[in-house]
Amino acid sequence: xxxxxxxxxxxxxxxxxxxxxxxxxxxxxxxxxxxxxxxxxxxxxxxxxxxxxxxxxxxxxxxxxxxxxxxxxxxxxxxxxxxxxxxxxxxxxxxxxxxxxxxxxxxxxxxxxxxxxxxxxxxxxxxxxxxxxxxxxxxxxxxxxxxxxxxxxxxxxxxxxxxxxxxxxxxxxxxxxxxxxxxxxxxxxxxxxxxxxxxxxxxxxxxxxxxxxxxxxxxxxxxxxxxxxxxxxxxxxxxxxxxxxxxxxxxxxxxxxxxxxxxxxxxxxxxxxxxxxxxxxxxxxxxxxxxxxxxxxxxxxxxxxxxxxxxxxxxxxxxxxxxxxxxxxxxxxxxxxxxxxxxxxxxxxxxxxxxxxxxxxxxxxxx
Amino acid sequence: xxxxxxxxxxxxxxxxxxxxxxxxxxxxxxxxxxxxxxxxxxxxxxxxxxxxxxxxxxxxxxxxxxxxxxxxxxxxxxxxxxxxxxxxxxxxxxxxxxxxxxxxxxxxxxxxxxxxxxxxxxxxxxxxxxxxxxxxxxxxxxxxxxxxxxxxxxxxxxxxxxxxxxxxxxxxxxxxxxxxxxxxxxxxxxxxxxxxxxxxxxxxxxxxxxxxxxxxxxxxxxxxxxxxxxxxxxxxxxxxxxxxxxxxxxxxxxxxxxxxxxxxxxxxxxxxxxxxxxxxxxxxxxxxxxxxxxxxxxxxxxxxxxxxxxxxxxxxxxxxxxxxxxxxxxxxxxxxxxxxxxxxxxxxxxxxxxxxxxxxxxxxxxxxxxxxxxxxxxxxxxxxxxxxxxxxxxxxxxxxxxxxxxxxxxxxxxxxxxxxxxxx
Numbered sequence: 001x002x003x004x005x006x007x008x009x010x011x012x013x014x015x016x017x018x019x020x021x022x023x024x025x026x027x028x029x030x031x032x033x034x035x036x037x038x039x040x041x042x043x044x045x046x047x048x049x050x051x052x053x054x055x056x057x058x059x060x061x062x063x064x065x066x067x068x069x070x071x072x073x074x075x076x077x078x079x080x081x082x083x084x085x086x087x088x089x090x091x092x093x094x095x096x097x098x099x100x101x102x103x104x105x106x107x108x109x110x111x112x113x114x115x116x117x118x119x120x121x122x123x124x125x126x127x128x129x130x131x132x133x134x135x136x137x138x139x140x141x142x143x144x145x146x147x148x149x150x151x152x153x154x155x156x157x158x159x160x161x162x163x164x165x166x167x168x169x170x171x172x173x174x175x176x177x178x179x180x181x182x183x184x185x186x187x188x189x190x191x192x193x194x195x196x197x198x199x200x201x202x203x204x205x206x207x208x209x210x211x212x213x214x215x216x217x218x219x220x221x222x223x224x225x226x227x228x229x230x231x232x233x234x235x236x237x238x239x240x241x242x243x244x245x246x247x248x249x250x251x252x253x254x255x256x257x258x259x260x261x262x263x264x265x266x267x268x269x270x271x272x273x274x275x276x277x278x279x280x281x282x283x284x285x286x287x288x289x290x291x292x293x294x295x296x297x298x299x300x301x302x303x304x305x306x307x308x309x310x311x312x313x314x315x316x317x318x319x320x321x322x323x324x325x326x327x328x329x330x331x332x333x334x335x336x337x338x339x340x341x342x343x344x345x346x347x348x349x350x351x352x353x354x355x356x357x358x359x360x361x362x363x364x365x366x367x
Numbered sequence: 368x369x370x371x372x373x374x375x376x377x378x379x380x381x382x383x384x385x386x387x388x389x390x391x392x393x394x395x396x397x398x399x400x401x402x403x404x405x406x407x408x409x410x411x412x413x414x415x416x417x418x419x420x421x422x423x424x425x426x427x428x429x430x431x432x433x434x435x436x437x438x439x440x441x442x443x444x445x446x447x448x449x450x451x452x453x454x455x456x457x458x459x460x461x462x463x464x465x466x467x468x469x470x471x472x473x474x475x476x477x478x479x480x481x482x483x484x485x486x487x488x489x490x491x492x493x494x495x496x497x498x499x500x501x502x503x504x505x506x507x508x509x510x511x512x513x514x515x516x517x518x519x520x521x522x523x524x525x526x527x528x529x530x531x532x533x534x535x536x537x538x539x540x541x542x543x544x545x546x547x548x549x550x551x552x553x554x555x556x557x558x559x560x561x562x563x564x565x566x567x568x569x570x571x572x573x574x575x576x577x578x579x580x581x582x583x584x585x586x587x588x589x590x591x592x593x594x595x596x597x598x599x600x601x602x603x604x605x606x607x608x609x610x611x612x613x614x615x616x617x618x619x620x621x622x623x624x625x626x627x628x629x630x631x632x633x634x635x636x637x638x639x640x641x642x643x644x645x646x647x648x649x650x651x652x653x654x655x656x657x658x659x660x661x662x663x664x665x666x667x668x669x670x671x672x673x674x675x676x677x678x679x680x681x682x683x684x685x686x687x688x689x690x691x692x693x694x695x696x697x698x699x700x701x702x703x704x705x706x707x708x709x710x711x712x713x714x715x716x717x718x719x720x721x722x723x724x725x726x727x728x729x730x731x732x733x734x735x736x737x738x739x740x741x742x743x744x745x746x747x748x749x750x751x752x753x754x755x756x757x758x759x760x761x762x763x764x765x766x767x768x769x770x771x772x773x774x775x776x777x778x779x780x781x782x783x784x785x786x787x788x789x790x791x
Contacts, residue, residue, distance in 0.1 A: 024648070024649065025648065025649030026647050026648055026649050026665070064441065248651075253648070253651060256648070257648035257666060263648075264647075265647055267442070267644050267647065269442075269639050269640075269641050269642070269644075271401075271402075271403065271633035271634055271640075271662070272401070272402035272403045272662045272663055272664040272665070272678075272680075273650060273662065273663050273664075274625075274634070274661075274662045275658045275659070275660060275661045275662070275663065275673075276627055276660065277627070277659060277660055279658060279659075280657075281652040281656070281658060282652065282653070282654045282655070282656065283652070283653060283654040284651075284652050285649040285650065285651055285652075286649055286650050286651075286652060286663070287649040287650075287665070288403075288649075288664075288665050289634070291634065296652075300649070301649070302649075
């Protein structure tokens with residue numbers, strides 16, 4: 001599921017769907033779900049896109065990066081289309097799949113994994129499937145028990161009985177009833193899914209969580225499968241910033257970057273990063289194609305960033321292909337991709353807030 | 368019928384013995400370069416950027432690294448329905464089975480490959496130079512002069528001309544004489560080992576000289592064509608071109624990439640250099656790390672200090688380590704508090720902690736003074752160096768070494784420890 005937008009991402013989502021948000025220097029959010037699919041030997045993957053899909057479609061222009069260029073299966077991208085029976089956009093998560101029901105019907109694989117494109121995690125879906133089969137579940141919802149004290153009210157909260165069967169589920173509750181959150185990954189038998197979607201569709205019900213999982217929780221066996229590894233989603237500016245900053249921690253970057261299996265992404269053919277005199281970098285991630293002449297501290301620099309002389313960047317996330325002019329000071333910011341920042345600029349996120357910087361200057365005026 | 372106007376034949380079978388232990392386990396074109404690339408990437412990228420989409424790569428010496436690197440050519444967009452990249456090793460025949468005995472002999476043994484594509488022109492390349500060149504411009508020159516053979520040449524300083532194969536041309540650019548490493552050069556146009564042949568001329572010459580032992584382009588094919596009055600022209604190339612055939616020139620050209628504005632610029636959008644990227648995460652620069660003038664590859668982790676160096680993908684420089692004027696290739700680890708001065712550390716090496724390499728007095732190498740020189744320490748692929756040892760200048764280390772290999776924890780300048788690899 002990669003069609004969603006989030007107004008809580010503010011200006012950052014003007015340009016792209018959440019699933020296409022750059023993450024951790026070299027990736028986009030959807031790479032994590034796609035790599036998990038590939039590493040779990042799920043060979044046939046459909047990506048449903050709708051909102052602002054250009055960046056995403058560009059990223060998915062070839063299936064080879066995730067090893068989906070196969071005779072069996074492959075990578076399918078489904079944008080909403082107008083057909084004789086339907087003239088609507090995707091009205092919800094269930095509707096998005098229902099509009100592509102023929103794809104499900106003509107497939108032969110017995111099970112379907114539904115995953116959202118905005119989660120940052122590594123997971124073997126095969127293990128969840130095994131659990132699903134052993135539990136004789138109709139639907140399995142992958143969940144994570146968040147540490148005490150986390151604000152979980154932006155997630156789907158799940159309550160389970162002693163067998164891990166889901167007894168209650170509530171989206172974005174006002175008051176949390178548990179710390180177990182749905183990570184937006186579901187496992188379901190293909191025929192079961194088709195049946196449920198056809199029913200929902202005939203009743204004009206469009207939402208996967210509300211109209212299928214919550215609605216059927218008492219008549220179907222819906223189980224929670226807990227993961228205890230790293231998971232975060234990036235649906236708000238704060239969570240996006242924090243997720244990127246998490247990659248500065250050794251355990252997180254070792255887990256994603258060094259432990260098998262790898263996370264794959266589109267290859268950009270950038271040269272290695274270059275450190276010129278004046279560059280002073282500390283506790284930061286630097287991606288390929290960067291040229292550094294200034295100070296970078298506690299920051300994540302994405303690909304192809306030019307940092308001018310006497311520049312200071314602190315506690316910030318700088319997205320792809322940004323040019324930062326001389327004598328600029330940036331602190332507590334997220335700088336939008338392809339920005340060109342004039343020399344002598346100052347951008348500071350005050351009072352612990354993260355400032356989203358979007359500037360459009362003529363690229364060739366930089367001195 | 369399949370038709371390609373020009374196909375390329377890339378000679379990648381040589382050992383490149385002057386790169387010492389770097390080519391113990393791989394052919395020279397497979398040696399990594401510039402913190403990310405392998406030397407062959409430059410020729411392959413030039414091909415695709417010039418619109419040459421059919422490339423035969425001739426391999427012979429230690430081809431494993433090359434084979435896995437090239438694969439089906441995806442990084443260079445050379446995975447094609449018709450054409451693309453093909454690896455061409457020597458093969459067994461019903462009679463006269465032989466290795467590739469010379470550059471032209473290797474091409475001769477692959478006549479059928481070339482015939483399959485029905486080319487008008489064949490581009491002959493080496494896989495061991497660093498340059499960006501538009502072969503299509505050479506082809507235009509070739510056609511405009513109605514040439515049978517065009518040699519790419521580069522002007523070199525007159526005082527260095529005696530190290531090269533020099534051509535002497537008339538006013539229209541036609542070559543009148545060849546001189547191989549002349550004592551008294553009469554021209555400064557050096558052959559770059561890049562040729563465009565009109566296919567018929569090449570085929571005729573290869574068949575005619577097929578019995579020639581060790582048949583070589585420079586020694587046999589070109590002189591044969593010249594003798595027979597073929598039109599041989601010199602195309603003058605004026606860009607950056609570097610032969611990385613010796614450890615010193617290899618080290619120098621890596622170091623040139625670090626300059627503020629390098630002569631050879633990898634950061635231009637135009638004419639990108641492609642390579643197979645196995646490591647894609649960003650690099651991590653830890654608190655307390657210090658980096659001054661360097662290029663550093665993807666996925667590297669720097670905890671120590673790096674000065675004036677080229678650091679490959681996935682390299683780890685641990686706390687307190689100092690790397691100066693060095694090249695550390697893909698996947699190698701430099702242990703805590705170790706110091707590296709003017710070292711070339713090949714891929715996947717482990718340098719222990721408190722190691723000092725490249726210290727002490729200058730002393731010529733006792734084994735191969737012409738290869739291990741200029742104060743360089745060269746460590747071969749996959750080597751291990753134990754903790755608390757030191758090595759002097761002009762040294763070579765290859766294989767898994769133990770403290771016993773270092774009497775008094777010390778390898779004097781000019782000495783070697785060779786415990787692995789096919790060396791001769």
